[in-house]
Amino acid sequence: MAAAAYPAEPADLFVHLYDSLADDVFQGWTATHWYAEEGVRREANEIAETVLEHGVLDPAETARIIAARGDLGAFTILLGLDTALAHASPYAPYHDAPALSGVLVNYLTEGRMNGPGTTGALLPRCAFPGRPRGARAKAEFFGVHRVPQAQWERIDHTVLPAVNDPHFSRDEPVTVGCAPVLETFDDVDIRFEERDGLTVYRLRPMDSSGIRSRIKAIVRRLDESGAQLAVMPEASLSDALLEHWKEVAFDSAGRDRDRRPLRFLLLGSGPLGRDDPPPNRAVLLDRWTGQELLVQDKLSGFTLDAGQMRLWRLPDAPAAGTAVEYARRGTRIRVLDSSLGRLAVLICEDLGRSTGWERELEACGVSHLLVPIFSKPILEHRWEDQGSERQVMTLGSWVTVSNSLAIGAAIPDDDLPGPRYTCLVSGPQRLDRDAYVTERQFGVARTGGELGRLPTSELPRVFPGAAYDVWHPHWRDPAQVTRP
Numbered sequence: 001m002a003a004a005a006y007p008a009e010p011a012d013l014f015v016h017l018y019d020s021l022a023d024d025v026f027q028g029w030t031a032t033h034w035y036a037e038e039g040v041r042r043e044a045n046e047i048a049e050t051v052l053e054h055g056v057l058d059p060a061e062t063a064r065i066i067a068a069r070g071d072l073g074a075f076t077i078l079l080g081l082d083t084a085l086a087h088a089s090p091y092a093p094y095h096d097a098p099a100l101s102g103v104l105v106n107y108l109t110e111g112r113m114n115g116p117g118t119t120g121a122l123l124p125r126c127a128f129p130g131r132p133r134g135a136r137a138k139a140e141f142f143g144v145h146r147v148p149q150a151q152w153e154r155i156d157h158t159v160l161p162a163v164n165d166p167h168f169s170r171d172e173p174v175t176v177g178c179a180p181v182l183e184t185f186d187d188v189d190i191r192f193e194e195r196d197g198l199t200v201y202r203l204r205p206m207d208s209s210g211i212r213s214r215i216k217a218i219v220r221r222l223d224e225s226g227a228q229l230a231v232m233p234e235a236s237l238s239d240a241l242l243e244h245w246k247e248v249a250f251d252s253a254g255r256d257r258d259r260r261p262l263r264f265l266l267l268g269s270g271p272l273g274r275d276d277p278p279p280n281r282a283v284l285l286d287r288w289t290g291q292e293l294l295v296q297d298k299l300s301g302f303t304l305d306a307g308q309m310r311l312w313r314l315p316d317a318p319a320a321g322t323a324v325e326y327a328r329r330g331t332r333i334r335v336l337d338s339s340l341g342r343l344a345v346l347i348c349e350d351l352g353r354s355t356g357w358e359r360e361l362e363a364c365g366v367s368h369l370l371v372p373i374f375s376k377p378i379l380e381h382r383w384e385d386q387g388s389e390r391q392v393m394t395l396g397s398w399v400t401v402s403n404s405l406a407i408g409a410a411i412p413d414d415d416l417p418g419p420r421y422t423c424l425v426s427g428p429q430r431l432d433r434d435a436y437v438t439e440r441q442f443g444v445a446r447t448g449g450e451l452g453r454l455p456t457s458e459l460p461r462v463f464p465g466a467a468y469d470v471w472h473p474h475w476r477d478p479a480q481v482t483r484p
Contacts, residue, residue, distance in 0.1 A: 006063060008056040011103050011113040011122050011144075014081045017074045018146050025071055026138035035141065040076050041474055047080025052087060055099035079474050082142045085113065086475055089124035091170070091341070092143060092467045094475075111157045111337075112147075119149040121157070126341045126465030127367035127396035130428040132435055133471070143472050145365040154331075154360050160293065160338040164286060166228070166263040168339040173461035175261075177227030178423035179218040181236040181268065182404035183448040185315055187211060188235060192316055192323055199318055200326040201304065203235040203374060204271050212244055217449040219248050223260045225451055225459055229340070230265045231402040231423070234280070234348050234374035237270030242283060250290045262287050264340065268372045268402070269298065269347050271327065280327040282345045282372055284336070297330025298347035299356045312376060313410035333360050341367030341398075341465020348373040351387040351401070362395060367465030371401045377408035377420035378442065385440065388426040392438045398427035398462040405448060420444070423452035425460035432470050 007013045025031050034040050051057055057077070065073040087097035088104045107113045112121035123145045139145065147155070168174055182188055182205060191202045205211060222230050237245075245267050254260040265285040271278035280298035285291070302325045309317040317323065336343045344366045350357065351371050361369075369391055371384075378384050378401065388399040401424040408420055421442040429439040441460040443452030453459060469476040 006059040010051050010081045012118050015114050015118040021074050044079035048083035051084035086143050091124050091126040120152045121147040125467045128471045129396045130392040133433045147363045151360045151363040155333050157335045168464045170466040174228045176460045177222045177230040178402040178452040180405040180422050180448045182406040184409045199323045201323040202326050205236050207240050214449045222262050228261045231400050232268035233402045233404040234269045234372040236268035246290045249287045253288050266370045277326045277328045294334045294336045296334045296345035299330045300349045300353040301325045302349040312407045343368045345370045369397050369399045373403050389438050400425050
């Protein structure tokens with residue numbers, strides 16, 4: 001191929017070569033064999049040094065390497081570009097690469113490292129699958145995520161401006177506060193009705209003085225606990241309560257990060273807006289500014305069966321048949337990049353029905369999933385635990401599930417034996433990914449205004465999204481030029 005066909009800019013060139021390199025190279029052992037060759041690593045390091053010094057790779061040099069070595073040459077260039085691009089990633093352990101400042105600026109302003117001459121997106125990696133590393137899939141060789149155009153079109157991706165970023169340290173845990181908000185069915189407006197031949201149900205929180213006082217207590221306890229991230233459950237949000245949350249959170253915010261470090265506050269979900277049916281919508285709030293950072297509509301509707309309605313003791317529920325959630329389903333997936341990592345929200349049923357979002361979130365490498373639910377109490381080894389572990393293994397994400405007390409308060413212990421929990425935080429237990437192990441933190445709150453605490457009385461925690469050279473040995477070869 002002529003040199004003119006190859007872009008000089010490293011992110012654009014990576015996209016071009018990645019897309020053109022046949023999947024067959026990665027489906028067998030060919031790429032694994034190449035990756036282990038000392039000569040490949042050495043030449044990749046030389047390419048990385050060139051790009052780090054000049055900010056580009058001469059298209060004539062690209063053409064020469066590929067003409068001489070074919071797919072192996074393209075793979076070698078990709079490794080070199082990947083090493084260089086790690087120096088333009090806010091999630092990687094390297095800094096001070098002035099020649100690549102344009103790549104970083106493009107990511108921060110446009111939401112992707114590649115330019116307008118290429119399709120889809122190239123994003124910096126900040127998570128790695130939680131299963132043991134072995135023979136790698138194509139994407140796992142590299143410290144960037146290539147998001148194809150088909151997936152990119154379904155994603156609304158935003159990079160949080162530095163002026164609004166909490167600036168979490170990649171090596172320090174982030175404390176998570178989950179409050180049930182809803183204590184009993186007295187806190188929830190549950191209605192069943194007939195629509196178009198179906199029995200449907202509606203859920204919304206009561207807008208009572210008790211709920212409003214509880215919200216103030218929750219914010220106060222979040223501050224007292226030192227929580228930095230908070231997640232409220234499904235069915236705890238309405239238009240009026242959204243404004244109340246904003247007012248209480250902003251009015252009580254302090255600029256002393258040591259005393260009041262809470263910044264990200266996921267306000268459960270609920271029916272927002274005037275559409276009929278309304279979306280079941282979650283809102284991620286910046287506590288300091290009151291800004292809505294991310295808004296996510298539930299993607300999958302839920303259907304209650306007769307057994308669930310009986311077990312849950314839902315008021316005025318039909319004695320037989322099913323009831324369908326009356327909500328407008330979302331079609332877009334919102335993703336937010338910040339120093340916490342790459343964050344997305346799944347609402348209850350969405351966690352278990354992954355066909356509507358999993359390809360997109362895997363393609364862009366989400367590091368944190370926030371999951372508000374309205375369900376029976378969280379139990380070990382049940383759907384919340386299983387769904388969370390699946391995403392830890394598949395995505396390498398930290399998953400935070402937050403539930404209310406309302407349904408559990410109606411179910412006798414004999415009908416649902418075993419320890420009951422109001423929140424669950426799961427994530428990769430080992431940085432080097434050498435075993436099938438998931439860290440599972442189950443928390444309990446006894447009232448709607450308390451925070452779910454571990455058996456140690458501590459709050460759960462997650463780690464910020466980041467990329468590590470233990471996942472990408474080609475980044476740290478002795479011959480490689482790295483910046484401090």
